[in-house]
Amino acid sequence: DTEVTQTPKHLVMGMTNKKSLKCEQHMGHRAMYWYKQKAKKPPELMFVYSYEKLSINESVPSRFSPECPNSSLLNLHLHALQPEDSALYLCASSQGSDSAFNQPQHFGDGTRLSIL
């Protein structure tokens, strides 16, 4: 069973569309993450939320907008994406975000995003 749930599993959208990716965890974790992963590459960190506050933004373009409505939910709002944004988007959670508690990370199954 996956303890981090992501929806949708697949998403195809045009470059002018607006969509959102959703992530939920009920492990009581205080840190949540968004990663982008291209084929045959490691996960690439995008954002970190710690105690519902954005703590790290890895210089991600503004067409990606994260939101953390509460300690269990994490959203990623998408707008005006480019074809190169097609990738697997992974959500993860950990007990905390500082170095002593940011592992292990529990990943969701991801959303496979295709931009037409």
Next chain:
Amino acid sequence: GQSLEQPSEVTAVEGAIVQMNCTYQTSGFYGLSWYQQHDGGAPTFLSYNALDGLEETGRFSSFLSRSDSYGYLLLQELQMKDSASYFCAVSGNRDDKIIFGKGTRLHILP
């Protein structure tokens, strides 16, 4: 800079033992983790070493030597389902981020 080095590919025979290495260079160190990822799937946590020595979980063992900035993942009694990519990851103290290696692709031959 901060980096993790892993061999890009390893091939082994079903039923055998394989070791996948990871060397790291980071500004700080709290622990080394290993994640497995099958094609089309998500990374799955396998093990975490914060202290030197060997940790064993079933067919999987992970080793850490902090003085050598080195660790490895050992898989025994290899099965075809072990064919996957294996990433090592370090929790350092620079920006509190996890740093992933580029991963080792494990091929299992029958």
